[in-house]
Amino acid sequence: MSWADASDRVVLAAKIGLREHLADNPLSVTLSTTWPRALLQCLFFTMLGRVIGGADGQAYTFVGSIAITITLFTLVQICDVPMRDRWSSTFYRIRSSEMPVPLVYAIRSWPLLVEGALVAVLCILLVGLFTVQFALMLQLLALVPIYLLLVLTSGAAGLTAASVALFGRAGNDVFVGNLGQYLIIAASGALIPPGRVAWLDAIGSVLPMRHGLLAIRSNLAGEPWLAHLLCEVVVGLCWGLAAVLLYTYMARRIRRNDHDKVT
Amino acid sequence: MMVVRAHPLFLLGGVLQPSVLLLVVFFARGQPTGEQAARVATAVLLMAYWGSTVWQGAAILRRERLIGTLAHFMRGVRSPMLVLTGKALGASIAPALLTSVTVAVMMVLLRSPISVASPGWFVVGLVAAVLSGTALGTLLCSLFLLTRFGGQLSSALLYPVFLLAGLLIPVEFFPAGIRWLGWFVSLRWAQQFLVSASQGTPDFSALALLGLLMVVYAVAAVTSFRRIDHLARVRGTLELG
Amino acid sequence: MTRPAIEVELLSRWFGKKSKRITALHDVSLAVEQGTIVALLGPNGAGKTTLTKILATLLYPSSGSARLFGHDVVREARTCRRLASVVFGGERGLYPQLTGRDNLRFFGMLAGVKAGEAKRLVPELLEQVGLAEVAGRRVETYSKGMKQRLHIAIGFIPRPRILLLDEPTVGLDPSEAERLRQAVKAARDDGVTVLLTSHYLLDVERLADRVLLLDRGALIEDRPLSDFVLRAGYTAEVRVRGLGPPPLLPVELPEGIDLAHGPDEVNKEWALTLRVARWSSDVFAHMSTILAGAEVIDVDVQQVGLEHAFAQVTRGDI
Numbered sequence: 001m002s003w004a005d006a007s008d009r010v011v012l013a014a015k016i017g018l019r020e021h022l023a024d025n026p027l028s029v030t031l032s033t034t035w036p037r038a039l040l041q042c043l044f045f046t047m048l049g050r051v052i053g054g055a056d057g058q059a060y061t062f063v064g065s066i067a068i069t070i071t072l073f074t075l076v077q078i079c080d081v082p083m084r085d086r087w088s089s090t091f092y093r094i095r096s097s098e099m100p101v102p103l104v105y106a107i108r109s110w111p112l113l114v115e116g117a118l119v120a121v122l123c124i125l126l127v128g129l130f131t132v133q134f135a136l137m138l139q140l141l142a143l144v145p146i147y148l149l150l151v152l153t154s155g156a157a158g159l160t161a162a163s164v165a166l167f168g169r170a171g172n173d174v175f176v177g178n179l180g181q182y183l184i185i186a187a188s189g190a191l192i193p194p195g196r197v198a199w200l201d202a203i204g205s206v207l208p209m210r211h212g213l214l215a216i217r218s219n220l221a222g223e224p225w226l227a228h229l230l231c232e233v234v235v236g237l238c239w240g241l242a243a244v245l246l247y248t249y250m251a252r253r254i255r256r257n258d259h260d261k262v263t
Numbered sequence: 264m265m266v267v268r269a270h271p272l273f274l275l276g277g278v279l280q281p282s283v284l285l286l287v288v289f290f291a292r293g294q295p296t297g298e299q300a301a302r303v304a305t306a307v308l309l310m311a312y313w314g315s316t317v318w319q320g321a322a323i324l325r326r327e328r329l330i331g332t333l334a335h336f337m338r339g340v341r342s343p344m345l346v347l348t349g350k351a352l353g354a355s356i357a358p359a360l361l362t363s364v365t366v367a368v369m370m371v372l373l374r375s376p377i378s379v380a381s382p383g384w385f386v387v388g389l390v391a392a393v394l395s396g397t398a399l400g401t402l403l404c405s406l407f408l409l410t411r412f413g414g415q416l417s418s419a420l421l422y423p424v425f426l427l428a429g430l431l432i433p434v435e436f437f438p439a440g441i442r443w444l445g446w447f448v449s450l451r452w453a454q455q456f457l458v459s460a461s462q463g464t465p466d467f468s469a470l471a472l473l474g475l476l477m478v479v480y481a482v483a484a485v486t487s488f489r490r491i492d493h494l495a496r497v498r499g500t501l502e503l504g
Numbered sequence: 505m506t507r508p509a510i511e512v513e514l515l516s517r518w519f520g521k522k523s524k525r526i527t528a529l530h531d532v533s534l535a536v537e538q539g540t541i542v543a544l545l546g547p548n549g550a551g552k553t554t555l556t557k558i559l560a561t562l563l564y565p566s567s568g569s570a571r572l573f574g575h576d577v578v579r580e581a582r583t584c585r586r587l588a589s590v591v592f593g594g595e596r597g598l599y600p601q602l603t604g605r606d607n608l609r610f611f612g613m614l615a616g617v618k619a620g621e622a623k624r625l626v627p628e629l630l631e632q633v634g635l636a637e638v639a640g641r642r643v644e645t646y647s648k649g650m651k652q653r654l655h656i657a658i659g660f661i662p663r664p665r666i667l668l669l670d671e672p673t674v675g676l677d678p679s680e681a682e683r684l685r686q687a688v689k690a691a692r693d694d695g696v697t698v699l700l701t702s703h704y705l706l707d708v709e710r711l712a713d714r715v716l717l718l719d720r721g722a723l724i725e726d727r728p729l730s731d732f733v734l735r736a737g738y739t740a741e742v743r744v745r746g747l748g749p750p751p752l753l754p755v756e757l758p759e760g761i762d763l764a765h766g767p768d769e770v771n772k773e774w775a776l777t778l779r780v781a782r783w784s785s786d787v788f789a790h791m792s793t794i795l796a797g798a799e800v801i802d803v804d805v806q807q808v809g810l811e812h813a814f815a816q817v818t819r820g821d822i
Contacts, residue, residue: 008619023601033419040422089596097614
């Protein structure tokens, strides 16, 4: 396959991804329901920090709430991308295609990754203004690139979760994505500071977000932060690899077992 | 009921959400005691219950449409409203029971078991909360007849209700101009009554307001279902397939 | 000598564990020459779709082998996917939220059609299947027939050398179904090999060169269409109606004529149906003898078709 041919395919898959996304989430619905919900979720967890720990608590949870909000798109909604093939009984064409299955889904997910990034920036601005944290808001705006990395690493985990949803029982799509999100709420250090509960720390260390959030917090505290960032990259790559392996394995398994729900 | 019980969403709203919220509050804040613990427990219970009601309310008609049974449902001899209410009630009771058990177990595990001084009134409060949830669930279900974006619409209602009801975050933390909106959220009165019942001093004015709002929701559900059903047929947006 | 387009050798496929094993295909062997249309018939659950899925590389066989132009469907799945295209009929298998054009372009891309080629092929195929005017509409607004035609276009877009068609005319009105048959015939004339699974025997009668019959996972018939029809055991059915007393039939009917039904009497009318093994002038003489003295008011001759043969064979009456 030539480069031109490969890029044509990627562009077409990306276009289809956008059209599917807009068909399921028209701009009017996104602006009137999805984004307000995301902003209010961020506001809720930020203010919970204030109730729990005053101004310091609020600053702490503000940083983490933005990451939690990103997972609405990269962990919860991303499950819809492969699930559309299950709902439409089109997965047999995907698994017999010239393009690797995980690549098809990764490309078709791009609108959600962009949306996650946009909403993160909106959360920094609007929730920062509402909770009167102007200085932190400006500092976080400078750290948006790290949040963008979190979009990618959590997106890789989301695609892995989506593979489980695609091949599992009905309703798993909603469950698996939300399970991922709740694990991140509990164990990523977004709301509960690391070091308080050992078993949550252990779970969090292999989840996306945790090391990236540590990088952001270290940066804000003027401490070294690059090592944390590298850990986040490694965790993201591992989740990406897991997605590749799972989709490949599952596609083979279907060919062995004739899984009617998916084919 | 069987469909609801078998659904993974049931575990999500009934076990996962309350457990994680309690973990966050306890480990980020430290051990609450006495009335504080009762406030946290009832807040998490009602939040998880509200979350389940919204999810299940949204899921009922979605499921009917996916499996292609909506046409039978809408043109049956029995009133679709009655069937819908029954389904919403089933979808409310099951998560309420599971969430209650989860919160009770988690509170014990977190070494902060709550004692209920007036268990009878506490159960009355729970039943009233479930009934008001059913009325709201029915209202949400009818949204699905009009639009296929009911899922997004209903999930957009989660956090405004969490915030306005003052469940985990007291309403005093919000600007005075928007606090009055919380008066129309039944969860606020449900929590007030449940906390007071757990302390042995049931707040009957809260119970009365909870009951009143339940009636308002039910009337709104019946009226809107009729209106939406009519509109959906006129516009041809009654999505049956 | 050129290789057969499809070669299947002792192919078996079973599902489930040993104790609850269900055999979908059992030691099926067949070969299909290039440029022919072969119909795969059989009652529900006979294994037709399982065989189609294995040939389409969507399912592994449990034992035996299947090859497309000599390429093994398991070891050389990628090559086989380029050679064969599959069309599963029905309302699913399309993205309802996307337009017909987008569905065709996307599935074409997945099947390896290059962007430049797709630009030319997509409008051409949409025109060919009669969807050009609605190509910009979402598939969820399509009728059953339109969805079926889109399936067909998707099957044709990679320009396959083998076309696996599963119930291609489901949901099509008679004129659309005929148009599809013409398209399949044209493909065959271009050298495409077609394996056609259909419950509409009219499709098979109009299209197939050969008939394969599967029953409970085993291949029980493999013969040219014209031969298969003869498996009914007779050439025609003759239904005779009359007034008054019915004819007195001899205990043994003349050779070449069998009694299918009757004579039945209703309101002074009688009716009987005779089966003719092969037409000859003797048949008319024998009929005259059988019906002698009876008042005949109507004779209806129905030439035997695939339906009769299929019914006969699957009943085990042969």
